[in-house]
Amino acid sequence: MENQFLMRLCRLAPLEAADQTAFRRLIRKSITVEARGVVCRAGEPVEFFPAVLEGWAARCQLLSNGQRQITGLLLPGDFAYSSRHVTPFASEEIVALSACRIALISRRDLHDLMVERPGIANAMQVYAAVEYAIASVWLVSLGRRNAIARLAHLLCELQHRMLQVEQHKPNSFSLPLTQSDLADALGLTPVHVNRKLQRLRQDRLITLKSQSIEILDLPFLKASASFDPGYLDHAPAVARQHALN
Incomplete structure (x- = not known):
């Protein structure tokens, strides 16, 4: 692990x-x-x-x-x-x-x-840049996206992040979050989260079972939330730039 x-x-x-x-x-x-x-x-x-x-x-x-x-x-x-x-x-x-x-x-x-090994210092700096980018995107979601887009965007982000460490499960992953957890992350009420999850299920975009989720139509879900994974994937280019400096 x-x-x-x-x-x-x-x-x-x-x-x-x-x-x-x-x-x-x-x-x-x-x-x-x-x-x-x-x-x-x-x-x-x-x-x-x-x-x-x-x-x-x-x-x-x-x-x-x-x-x-x-x-x-x-x-x-x-x-x-x-x-x-x-x-x-x-x-x-x-x-x-x-x-x-x-x-x-x-x-x-x-x-x-980090002082002794510049490569590790650079890796941690790039990691910090990605964390900042995630926080910025979350702020946009809380301030500007409606409830269904907010939820869809978060699910797309989690799928992408889990794919980075569990590449054998492209569209399904463990989701050990309660509806209250999702509500606290999305700035919604648990009841509102429940309704939006049900809508995604009824539209056959996701399935939920035993603390796991499968995204059935990932391209459509991404499009509906205007999800662009660039803020999660831009870091390799940043790292190469650091290496050149």
Whole structure:
């Protein structure tokens, strides 16, 4: 499972074998977090960077009235933090949405490795650029897309991101999210999410079963949401540009 994180990094910015070996040494320990368990609480000191080796997690902002906004979904192979300039204290809560195995990577060790190995520093910089692009697209969805397009766009994004680490399942993938989770990510109510999921099912665009989803007509779903995966795929060109500088 550790290779999924390296797979994602290498896809964004190819790493030499020595860099990959050095990075593997950072993953010295991992923990298991049950579904709905807290990986990191807002306000806690950031000494370790969580990397999702297995399962799904989320970055969340909690409101005083008990509501939450999911600000990012962390899939297998994702890193909870993407920059060496992370604030000393966590600004968001990281929660497991399913049972997860989480690698805890020392912040200091990662910083030292990035200083020693420019290839790893470049890969992490490109990863940070992709994370920023995802956050920007989410903001556009929340502000400008209607509910059905918002949901369709998110499903297309998740399909594309999962394909990067599970290439043997092009149009189906695990989706361990409740309707409340989707609502918190999309800025909708669970009832509204349920209605839109039912519409996608009735239109024979998706099927849902046992926490998994199959997209039956991916080109149509992409077109309906104006989904362009460029913000997820532009990174290799960025990495090559960094290598030339």
